[in-house]
Amino acid sequence: MSGQVLESLHDVVSAEHPTYIGGGTDIMPLLKNEVRDDKDFVFLKKIPELHVLEEKDGELIIGAAMTLTELAESALLNSRYAAIAQAASLTASPQIRNIATVGGNIMQDRRCIYFNQPHLWRSGLPYCFKTGGSICHQIPNSPVCRAIYYSDVATALIAYEAEVEYIEDGETHRTDLKSLIERHSVANGLACHEHLPILVTRFFVPAAEEGERSGFYKYAMRTTIDFPIINFALRCGGNRPARLAAGALAPHPVVMAETAAKIDSDATDDEVIAQAEDELRKLAMPIKEACMTPAVKRSLYRHVAMLLNLRK
């Protein structure tokens, strides 16, 4: 096992298949449970280029090493990009938010009750796709892993049509965040040691417009530490069409285009909620989650209602 601390983006990464670490809060439990066996760690928190939060040239720029607490408490985000600040403030617990980075939050592993377990627990079952095997225990005839992606901040960033800059094989790339998360999920769906070896550096969000409003809603049974059971982020008002994203429902956040169109129309709130239920029935890819019945989970689609006061 090796560790390297980078102090600049120009430092040479010596590991062949590096695991990039911001706060490390996602990977530690996976290592302890022996779900992952990463060997070569590259620590990023000292790189100043990754620690930035500013509006410049018509974009909001968020460095990947910004902590969730820094985002939650940012006056800039709270005043102009509320959904992002709210999402950061509702992730995990204060202690985790103090060290977890937004880059790490976006690149977190997907989760499933069948592999987020100690090794002894998993030893009674064949290895699944995530742990080097060839089955999904959730949906045994599925050709791919069906674990769900649970990031709260990703949903908010996707509602804002964010793009992401990353370094792969020594070259810098920029793409829409939704595509990168989908690519990350596919790679991450295979055995964990085949995670995407990319270094996420910055997020770019088109500058907020005059009159625009946004909000984020997370449902978890407990406010204090739980992963979301469902989350929503809505951006509306201003001149741009409304944009609505939902998370914790599928291997990546989903964009609810039909419901967003309804939000912009004269439809009543009840009609918007009905549209949201309909759209999520098509977009969601549910799996078995601990102590949660499918019926209650489906009833949560209606919780989009909690954001509809933003329409006014």
Next chain:
Amino acid sequence: MTIYSCSQTVFQERRILAELFDLKEVDVHIIKPLVGAGFGARQQLHAQHAAALISRKIKRPVKLLYSREEDFYSVVRHASDVDLRIGADKNGKLQLFDTTFRLNAGPYTTHTPTVVAAAARKLQYNVPNYSFIGLSVFTNHVTGGAFRGYGNTQLTFGREILMDRLAQKLDMDPVEFRLMNHVQVGECFPCASIPVSSNGIEDCARRCQQIQKEIDEKEPLIDDENIRQAWGISFSCHGSGPSSKEGLSGAVVMLNADASVHLLVGSADIGQGSETMESQIAAECLGIPLSSVQITAADTGLTPYNTGTFGSSQTFICGNAVKLACDDLKKKMVEQLKVIYDGCTVKEKDHRYYISGGEELELSFEDAARKILFAPKGSVPIGAGTYKAAACPNPFSVCFVKAEYHKKLNAIRLMDIIEVVDVGTPINRLTVAGQLEGGIAQGVGYALYERMEINPRSRRTLSTDFLHYRIPQMGDMPRTYVDMVNSHDPYGPHGAKSVGELATVPVAPAIVNAVRRASGIEINSLPLCDKFAILPTERGNVK
């Protein structure tokens, strides 16, 4: 053999291990370190004998720790399946209580039969026709064991929901319906032979109503197209000792020349503050400051026998033993002063000693202590007491909960919880309030989201970490109000009764009664997260 064990029952462990290893009890030394919690789980042997066997084999000290997962499934609260019927005449007088009470023991029993039996003895209403069939059921699930409430939680859940439904059918106020049927002082619980010695249930209910009124004046109940709010209530009781009448405790108090004392008790403090409580009883009895009492507890090599910290027994049983030990000490001090002041009359009043006859003297407790220890005809003053509880008085509780139902979301939110108790004279109001608040939190978790889930595919437990086995944290708790009414039990030490398990018992049915009144949906099972989305009490979402 010396074992450091965070046990609730050190003397039971000593007995069992001595038998297992064919040793004399005097050769097995169990020491409980200063570690809290237990709630019943540490009321049985876990790995102590395994560690002892390995240590014997390798002739080295051995430390055995459970992983978090093992800790979770080593023992759980009994799941229950209850058939229950209650009936009343048209005037609202209860006539029938008929139950078949099944508890899920798991693959073998530890406490199941006694948990079943204990539930039978907590019916606090006058019911002329009472039938209780209790069954311990073997299943291929996790082993059920002792947990705070010990069967009372499970049966009171069903009972108080049915009481609410019956009150509604009779068109009676749910509080008045319960009060009119409640056992009073001098009366016996159904199938009990010893009468109730103190009962502040009506005062508890009135105090709850007073707090409820204050809340409603600030925030009237909402009933609109989106939200309906409602209050739900429940009554409960518990015991102040094991219902098997086996509670036994000894206490020893050793006096020093400066009037400080060493207090030795066998009871295990598991975070409920029993050592503080016992020290306070001693200080009160002897008229000395609390800082002059040094307590040693739960060490089988140093302290006298105690059945164990279970059945909410330490205040009543060990507290009475401490009081008896202090009374014994004072009696011996008087006797010794009579020897020292030969021919004089010696009387003790309000912690002062009055010598009259040949000499006229008034001694403080400290002067008397010094005299007794250092006089030519002195002695070593040691007081000893034991208390065996043939019967333990019942503490009582009333719980009110305000909940709201979100009609379009099928979601519920807890707003306020009030719990007022009759625990006799509280020895320490702060620790009693702490017990109430902690017990309420456990009741909230029990009602809303706790479950030990077995995954059918892996045949293993899914909820064996604190992420998946959800218990409420501070941010998840509704506004909580607790209080104690003025009461005094003639048999309790300084009038005290228990509080530990009582605190949890009424919470789940009060929550369900509030939710059923708010939603109009009848509820027969827990946890409520199976039926409703649980909205947290503080939302940090859309501002």
